[in-house]
Amino acid sequence: MNKIFSNLFKKDWFGLLIVVIFGALIISVLKPAFVSSFNLYVLMSSISLMLIVAMSQMIIIAIGQMNLSVGAIGGLVAISFAGLMEVYDMPIFIAASIGIVIGVSAGFFNGYITAKTGISAFIITLATLYVFKGINLGITEAQPFYKIPDAIRVFGNGKIIGPIPYLIIIPLIVTFVMWILMTKTIIGRYMLAYGNSIQSSELMGISSTQIVITAHVISGLLAGIAGMLVVCRLSLGTPNIGDAWLLPSFAAPVIGGAILAGGKVDVLATALAVVIVAIISQSLVIFKVDPFFVQIFLGFMILFAVLINRYREYQEENKKKIFVHE
Amino acid sequence: MNIKLPKFLYTNQFGLLCLVIIFALFFTFVTEGFSSRFNLYALSRVASIDIMIGLAMMVVILTGGLNLSLGAVGVSTAMFGGWCMESLSIPIIPSIFLILLAGSFLGWINGYVTVKTGVHSFIVTLATMSIYFGLMTVLTKAQSFKNLPDAFTDIGSMKIFYRYVSPLLLFSFFIGCVLYYLFRFTDIGRKLIAAGANPSAAELSGISVNRMFIYCHMLSGILAAIAGIMVTMRIGAAIPSIAGHLGFDWLLPAFLATVLGGTLLSGGKVTVFGTILGALLVTLITNGLLLLDVGIFWVRFFLGVILLGTVLIDKARAYFTEKNIVVS
Secondary structure, eight states: OHHHHHHHHHSHHHHHHHHHHHHHHHHHHHOGGGGSHHHHHHHHHHHHHHHHHHHHHHHHHHTTOOOTTHHHHHHHHHHHHHHHHHHSOOOHHHHHHHHHHHHHHHHHHHHHHHHHHOOOHHHHHHHHHHHHHHHHHHHHTTOOBOOOOHHHHHHHHOEEETTEEGGGHHHHHHHHHHHHHHHHSHHHHHHHHHHHOHHHHHHTTOOHHHHHHHHHHHHHHHHHHHHHHHHHHHTSBOTTTTTTOHHHHHHHHHHTTOOTTSSOOOHHHHHHHHHHHHHHHHHHHHTTOOTHHHHHHHHHHHHHHHHHHHHHHHHHHHHHHHHHHO | OOSOOOGGGGSHHHHHHHHHHHHHHHHHHHSSSTTSHHHHHHHHHHHHHHHHHHHHHHHHHTTTOOOTTHHHHHHHHHHHHHIIIIISOOOHHHHHHHHHHHHHHHHHHHHHHHHHHOOOHHHHHHHHHHHHHHHHHHHHTTOOBOOOOHHHHHHHHOOBTTTTBOHHHHHHHHHHHHHHHHHHHOHHHHHHHHHHHOHHHHHHTTOOHHHHHHHHHHHHHHHHHHHHHHHHHHHTSBOTTTTOGGGGGGHHHHHHHHHHHTOOTTSSOOOHHHHHHHHHHHHHHHHHHHHTTOOHHHHHHHHHHHHHHHHHHHHHHHHHHHHHHHHO
């Protein structure tokens, strides 16, 4: 029994799960409004959206890079999706397919240039951030698309049962698939190996180009899906969708114990981190704190998480040293 | 290849200078009003700020890091300055000192946390960006300071050289020269570069790398604060939105200027004049595109494409020079 617990404590997600449970308990005791049906619905909707955004960044962190253009891809796909339905009267299914194609191509573009030139993904995705955002604003001229089919409105705001929104279906599937991908499949292991050490993964015969492009394609795809889900939620396609994704997209994987140098990410922990961030943001609203405090809080949480990760790494290093001496 | 040209002609800066001149000539002939007194004056005011932003980013890139909190520091210090001058009625000169002090303090936090935790400055400054900007909005309640002393705002609308140029531009050049002197001729400047180029070698030769990195972040904070002061002078008020949401609007000019200028992202190399020319080019192209009636929304697209093009060309150049060396 003791062993099971000590093993569980070593997992990144276990500590976070305890934080989620106790946090939710304490807040709901202090403010019963927290567990009201409406509040849970709002909470789950915001979790659904940020879950995919976090996964989109996480897969790039796994290979030791970063993707600044997550929000820009999301925004571009969102306005394309809404625009195709409003201006060209396209059926939802076709518009969504084109949206996915745009997201995938944007990710492919990022990945191809990064892999082929070897320039840091930071600078490439910073440039493409402005390219995608520029296209977005150039097409829309900062005007939103309002004419969204009713089916989308229902999907974005309806509830399956009790407070559970329809919106959460796709994010749950995505999270599950990502978990399978990162823990059970060869391609996921290759990505982590690449993130750990590019040299040794190449010596093992893993194609760097393929890994980098695959990761960016998945990232683009997820960013696109997130963008379209926001359109469903808001029932309109505004050009500023995705503008505020950068910070939360990094916050969740980092709080979930991911190492930015690559090679270590945890899908479950990332998902739980999204839940934590959402609970905190939501409870700040319930306690009527200035919404700008959410930002400050998020900043401190990132720093705090980074410090904890660092401390654990340090301890593990020390343990290894003792081992060698013995 | 027997003709020996001066070394300067082979440098990145010379190429940039040519580009600046070519674009200036192009816009003069193609657009109406590019070379008008009004436009050149407006251009010089924007350029002076872009130069400061570029330099602020450059001194952190020297360490191999990044400073995403640049815009947030600039806005926070500008608002702090507005508060000092308007609410506390502190005279201008002491206020400016206080602003610079605040900038260096915010930079010090960035540097201290980065060095002590060993986490990449990207994630540290991402967090502090959100903290600084959030605190600023909470403290100011997003209200701007509009009643600044006239003597302060007058500098922003002053015109010199037959009313063609803003004195702010001269001041930016002056700061550039100071930085050049610092990195080229002073002991501390050489130490900063050594620490950025090869931290372990620098550490072995008795330089405290951590302290140097903190200095770089403090310098970056001060330069960002100067940029904040300049924007305040230009607009005549301290407004929370001068750098966009979270100060993100300053990042593109900052990276464009430094990358165009030839600063290595891996650290250890600075080009003050390259960065200044890079910032000038960015301002020039933005201004020209607007005059060409491209539409404000496509300008960002073009700047993104230019950044992409620059890094690709740079890569290609490095590739071919390497090849040449191998052949010879």
